[in-house]
Amino acid sequence: MTAADHRIPQDVADTLVNPAAFADGRVNEAYRWLRANQPFGQAIVEGVDPFWVATRHEDILEISRQNALFHNGDRSPTITTQAVDKKVREMMGGSPHLLRTLIHMDAPDHPKYRALTQAWFMPPNLRGMEDRIRVIARAAVDKMAAAGGTCDFVSAVALHYPLHVIMSMLGVPEADEGRMLKLTQELFGAADPELGRDGGTPTAEREFDFGVIVDFSNYFRALSVEKRANPKDDLATVIANSQIDGQPISDLEAMSYYIIVATAGHDTTSSSTAGAMWALAENPGELAKLKADPSLIPGLVDESIRWATPVKTFMRTVTEDTEFAGQALKANDWVMLCYASGNRDEAVFDDPFAFRVDRKPNKHLAFGYGAHLCLGQHLAKMEMRILWEEMIPRLSELQLAGTPALSEAVFVNGPKRLPIKFRLDA
Template identity: 50%
Template sequence: MSIANYDLSKEIANLLVDPKAYTDLDRLHATYTWARANNPVGRATADGHDPFWVITTHADVSAISRDNVLFHNGDYSVVCRPKASIDHVLATTGSPNIVRALVHLDGDEHKNLRALTQSWFMPNSILKLDDRIRTLARAITGKLQQQNGEVIDFANDVALHYPLHVIMDILGVPQEDAPRMLTLTQELFGSEDAEYKREKQRQGEVDSAMGKALMSVVADFKDYFERLTEERRTNPRNDVASLLANAVVNGEPIDEVSRLGYYIIIATAGHDTTSSSTSVAMWALSRFPALLPRLQADPSLIPQFVDEALRYASPVRHFMRTATADTEIRGRTIRKGDWLMLCYGSANRDEAVFPEPFEFNIDRKPNRHLAFGFGSHVCLGQHLAKMELRILFEELIPRLKQVEPAGEMDFIASSFVSGPKHLPVRCVMQ
């Protein structure tokens, strides 16, 4: 069978790289559903992009994620961006990736750097954060009590800020600098969204403008974290910034590029994806009235509610992998150097794993979602994210009388990390 038989249509290929497509989830998931049934390992040739394979089933996404020898993160861009954008970053930094964080590393280098902070995010370690997180959750509940019955933008006014304050505490960023971190995160992950992207991105050639804007955001991160590093070398504290400022691997201090990547991945992914799942959980409470009384009657179901919100949200839309040798997947010949898109949103709607995948069902147990990825690159902060969501809804659900939708949920235009940008709801409190 020739490779042409595996080709996805130009329409599908262009949809998968179009940031606006990720604001229309019905259309996106219809495409994923068709691909899982008809071409689960399809080759895409999108305008302005290098060709890539599109991986849509839970089994294949899991298998590729598990095999870190055959499929590398760092050999080419881990995000599917226009070729001109990647070329600009490559020419500027010598790497196809704008930073050098854990998600861009492979093998022992990834293992050794991940080990630096892993203990900070393990279940036993984050237990000490319970009081701090619960205090924040109670403050949110109190604010909603003051706004009783008013229409609020839950995504923008609540969900964005709750996990942000938690991760800033862990990292060691002063709370007065949290708004700056939020803006930079939105500009990094929302670089394709008109509401978030930098003005610089609108100048110059369209395809390379994204790379230029992203490099500008990284430069601002670098400026901030270089100052923080110097401060923590002089006055170390019990926080991750002090650990990174003074980190040593194999007897040598970690290099500046790796340190910056580490700071950025924690400062951004440490809250952005959690806020998206928080909004989707509230959306579910507003759209499915039977959920709230059930959770109030049995609070032990809240962890399952959280897991289902994570599956449903799937805020990381994709990561890319690069084949290190020729191989086969479902009879398709994948060549060394080929680029593969792992579609987590599709894997989390796979009918083979999740019966009635488009239903919001808190009774899925086990819930084998891939919202945090899989394998050695599984999200470092997965336990913290679940804890934050659980505590917020443990505090909020008993005090809610009713949640009503007050408009449609609006999504960030991004093919990489995307979640609710606006969620208008009316909360009636007890």
């Protein structure tokens, strides 16, 4: 077999790392072509190390199952340029990671660090928070109702509702929530000209903005000092006082833990919530189904997560020479998992490009799978369920009131604008 046999066409490969392609939908056409013609091929892109591309649901699932063969931490778990990889390794003493979060870890560290906060995100603990979250959701719907029948749903509701929930769990003062939101948008939207710091740059999505991470770390370092001096019943106190194997976790690990909770803890939920509202505005029949049968709301939640797939890609590193999907992989090869492609796989989902609130089964991959299954999945689903339980019975009219827009980002993206016209009954 020659290299040409497994090399993805150049225009398709370039699309996979182009932030703008995730905003205008071109990447979905690239994924569709790959699933049909080259579901596991290798992309060669200028300035980026070669990487294999998994686009089928089945292959993404299998790679996610084999945590010993496909590592998170050996190389960057997000796509990055060779120049940035070199810069990070120089800054971090040879490590490819600017942060060391759960997504950068493998066993034996990963399960130990995950266990530090896992109980907070499990259903028994979340059930005790449901009433408080419902109060927050009801206030968000009331605020939307007061907007007078039109709003940008992203900025009016989708951004702030899950942000307030996770920040109250974390122990961040409400007055600082705006700062946390801005930093999150600058981190995940680094390439977006509207969201990125200093107007973003075309390749910044493949490299986190170093200044944003410094600002996050400075904030949480001060919060750690406060939580050690005055511990509270919140996640920041847990992180600030955490120990692994009898030793306090390092400053890098603590700051990384704060950052992933403070960003992933709301941004992905915001994107799925806004994605659901966008889809409902374009599919009035689906909204009618929900109003006629509110028991479909959990189905709406799962379908919106599949539909939006906020985490678009993760990278894995091959640990030993192996064969996968008919291809010979070498140790240290890089593999891109394309979750948004897996969630549109025609072999798994009937009519995958249709939004259906009653889709069953719905075996989406948006939370990942295996050891790295999203820690916050139960919280995210509960937040969305409660919001729609408060909103759907009151929502009697809904339509787009302008042109929505998605963020330009390869790693995590979602709606950044969603103008709607609506009627919320009392």
